[in-house]
Amino acid sequence: MEKKKTPKRSGGIGSRLAISVFSIVFVSLIGSASTQTDQPTTEDTVFSFAEIINSVLPSETPESLSQIVLQYKDDAVVDGGQRLYMSHCATCHGINLQGAPNWHRRNAAGYLPAPPHDETGHTWHHRDQLLFDLTKHGPQVVAGSDYKTHMPAFEGILSDEEIVAVLSYIKSTWPEEIIRIHNEQINQN
Numbered sequence: 701m702e703k704k705k706t707p708k709r710s711g712g713i714g715s716r717l718a719i720s721v722f723s724i725v726f727v728s729l730i731g732s733a734s735t736q737t738d739q740p741t742t743e744d745t746v747f748s749f750a751e752i753i754n755s756v757l758p759s760e761t762p763e764s765l766s767q768i769v770l771q772y773k774d775d776a777v778v779d780g781g782q783r784l785y786m787s788h789c790a791t792c793h794g795i796n797l798q799g800a801p802n803w804h805r806r807n808a809a810g811y812l813p814a815p816p817h818d819e820t821g822h823t824w825h826h827r828d829q830l831l832f833d834l835t836k837h838g839p840q841v842v843a844g845s846d847y848k849t850h851m852p853a854f855e856g857i858l859s860d861e862e863i864v865a866v867l868s869y870i871k872s873t874w875p876e877e878i879i880r881i882h883n884e885q886i887n888q889n
């Protein structure tokens with residue numbers, strides 16, 4: 701697997717990136733220990749996640765999109781989000797959010813299968829804002845325009861409110877402990 705080198709950054713951003721990568725790997729370890737899943741939590745998983753995260757610069761998030769908060773406790777939002785999930789996401793990510801088989805392995809052409817959105821995947825390793833940006837603009841928004849992916853950009857297909865709703869539905873399905881870590885650690889980074 702190709703592993704991107706983290707480009708050299710000037711002090712502040714570099715160390716902030718290092719801290720966030722560290723805390724995400726740390727949270728992954730907690731996650732795999734506490735969820736007791738059979739899913740392989742291989743280095744591949746961490747790498748594919750790190751590939752994306754390594755390319756994130758805080759300054760790349762447009763100001764206007766910096767206030768996203770998922771409404772996972774709002775039943776009306778979650779119900780609407782579930783309908784949108786079934787019509788727009790389930791074919792790839794699974795009707796039970798289970799993802800595609802072997803989702804952490806790139807195929808020969810270099811594409812990843814769709815990952816799960818349940819607690820066995822790494823969707824919950826990303827803060828609300830990043831989930832929104834990934835869904836609206838596609839993974840290229842953080843991984844670079846030449847990144848090969850089957851994940852569509854939903855801008856022009858779903859409104860911002862609909863993207864928040866579908867992600868709120870996804871978050872509402874996570875176990876309590878994962879939601880707690882997401883709120884207290886991931887969203888604080």
Ligand code: HEC
Binds near residue numbers: 811814823834835849
């Ligand atoms: C055509 C298939 C397809 C559809 C439809 C699709 N996705 Fe994806 N999605 C993918 C693939 C493949 C990836 C892995 C991205 C990569 O290539 O690194 C992905 C990744 C993601 C990620 C990043 C997850 C992570 O762990 O980093 C999010 C968030 C996401 N999708 C949300 C959605 C949402 C929300 C919908 C519906 C509105 C949706 N996707 C519809 C294929 C799809």
